[in-house]
Amino acid sequence: GITNQRETTVLWNRKTGRPVHHAIVWQDRRAEPTCAVLREQGHAKTIQAKTGLLIDAYFSGTKLKWLLDNVPGAREQAERGELAFGTVDSWLLWQLTEGALHATDVSNASRTMLFNVHSNSWDEELLDLLGIPAALMPRVLPSSAAYGETRPALLGAPIPIGGVAGDQQSALFGQACFQAGMAKNTYGTGCFMLMHTGGTFQTSANGLLTTSAAQATPATEFAIEGSVFVGGAVVQWLRDGLHAIKGSGEVQALAESVPDSGGVMMVPAFTGLGAPYWKPDARGTITGLTRGTTVAHIARAALESIAYQSAALLLAMSRDAVAAGGSPVAELRVDGGACVNDLLMQFQADLLGIPVVRPVVTETTALGAAYLAGLSAGVFSGTAELSSLWRAERRFVPT
Template sequence: MQQHTQLVLDQSTSGTKLLVVQEGKIIKRYDRKHEQIYPQIGWVEHDPLEIWGNVEELFVTALKENRLSSKGIQTLSLTNQRETVIIWDKTTGMPLYNAMVWQCNRSTAICESLIGEGKESLVSEKTGLRIDPYFSGSKIKWLMDEYPEIKEKSGTGELAIGTMDAWLIWKMTEGEVFATDASNACRTLLYNIHENDWDEDLLELFDVSRKDLPEIRNANALFGKYQGIPIQGVLADSQAALYGEDCINCGDVKITMGTGCSILMQVKEKKNIRDPRILTTLAWQDTQETTYALEGIIRSCGDALNWFGSQIAKVEEIAYQCNKCFDISQEEVYFIPALLGMGAPYWNNQMTASFLGMKRTTTQTDLLKAVLESLIFQIKSVIDTMEEVSQLTIPQVFVDGGISKNKALMAQLATLLNKKVIVSDIEEYSAIGTLRMATGNIPITTVGEQVYFPINGDTIIKNKYKKWNDLIQRFS
């Protein structure tokens, strides 16, 4: 019945999804892709107006096809790509520049300058993060430095700076609500995870006025209304997946294999863990608790496959073979997946991608297998580092995202990690997490899960990982 209907908006790096949920079950999903804009090498942008137009179209389509009216929908929840930042004029409602995507490396020089000035320890202590172009702070500073018209509006009350959630909430409420939640705010390098607020020292460091930033609300708070529907339940996508996978105990780990790959370990109240290889981030903040997580960020996951499919060979033509029988390639071919530099635990923005070990006998299938192997190799390096830093043994990991549907690859991941790998039959854990946040953790119907166990005595993939890791260390 319509009175038990919720909507979830999932705005990701590659597109926007709108899910219709009735009686705790996802009954329909609608998708719209948006353009990936690459003005220069290493620069990545999205058009905020295109994304907003997609949201409007999806909403109209979902209501029409399911014969719904706004009055009968209980909540509209939101989960979103993190770190991507938008600056817009509150008076005109127009963006002053395209959304600068989390993948964008154009602020590398700013980060290197701040690190050279010795600011890394200050930022790490306050935020749990690194000074890196991945995060929003240096992107904002780049825009302030490059565009005087943006700088001139700063602090006047006319300028809005926010992550994707803040932009969409502002648009949905027609400018009445300018707000974000802590899981998004903590990814900007402007948020103090000890004080749970914007930090004056960090604002000064990145040349940002507090007046330009959104109000920070609890994830389960009310964020206004869209066409009469309460907007409730707002979480950044990776943290939402952690919540959706029910990773609530210390040491629980989830791996989301999307455009990039986010590996999060629940650490509850342990917000003081610091290691340059691994991040400490806020997981979620609601009316009941504030909890934290360790995170390893992999820059290129599904993005590496998209690149391979567009530049080398159509992935669909050979992916079936790899999925049906992912026998580890006998070719000593390795892929360095630094299409956008390397993330955790290596953190090298200058590193570039390459294939190593190709011979006349190397095929396109061998190359694709090398790309797939590099994805689980990166996960292995992060999991090993997490165990070392946390001094906890991880017995199992939960995996979601499109690439997790490759059963043979997941079986190899279990053997490589020497851990149980649990893969859900659905991809929507970010949406499930934010919906649970909105509805007080009511049961959500999921399909099932596939469990993979390590194969004892299988050393081929482990030996290949050692050689791959040696190559990464050599080129770092």
């Protein structure tokens, strides 16, 4: 199984297998001028209706356009069919099969701003809008499928590739959130909250995205998603930018050395603000500083900023759920590196007013990829069996 950071964009030569430029990662904002033009031209509603996404440089389509427009000769090579585009999963599939397979799955494709999530196909109108030749695009398969096999020389034998999903959809799958209304939040570099909506394509009225969920069959499945661009990355900034800690594991003890943040508030908009605000030009702030403020107060405010941003997502998500005739999210399953921080998880539960549940296996992104591959290989019988395997390690209840 393969899982990957979504949206990160790679463009490579089909003959040599070499990229024509560095990969452009998901947080990169260089394509924002293109997005501004698309908004001004009034394309937002069409793009959201087809893709479920809002216009933002976060997604792959405008990154790919930037590569075609700025790498010398790239557009001409693309039009001659000499180049291939893919997110990191596609790049890995190409390398593992030595060019025999140019493919992706529906969950990664849905993050390009070029994919029609209703028909599970590349959208000709959107490709034309951004001037992207269709010959660049990979074949799209369900997340659990017989993709192919690795070349025998790479690993000593051909290994079947049976599961591919973007990291957040893979985590939703690994958390056994298979039913509409079930939600998870991944605390990684950013924070990504997804709520499964079953086969219903639901457009958010509260600044969230609609995305394809990992699909074990050709049938369409969807999720509502909120993306926080800077989550655990704020701890990295404390370590590498402020030099307040030597290792990320020190932040909880430092934050717990004071009873509260002392009135300090942090908005870590280092790369703008994602959902539900979508303010690409926003920048980070620290307010409430006094003569008595210490680095411990700043560390605590940094951790709390992760929870505050996630709380805004859940509030928006619950509003969307109620508007669609459902119930507010009743429980949040959590995973990712920062979910091991007990102080953060308890503060999150207190803010949300619902239980926050940490599973025994917190690396649910990798687990989801394994589950998808296992379904394809016949190791697991179906999602009912996978649901029975999920176990809680700790429940944080509001105090």
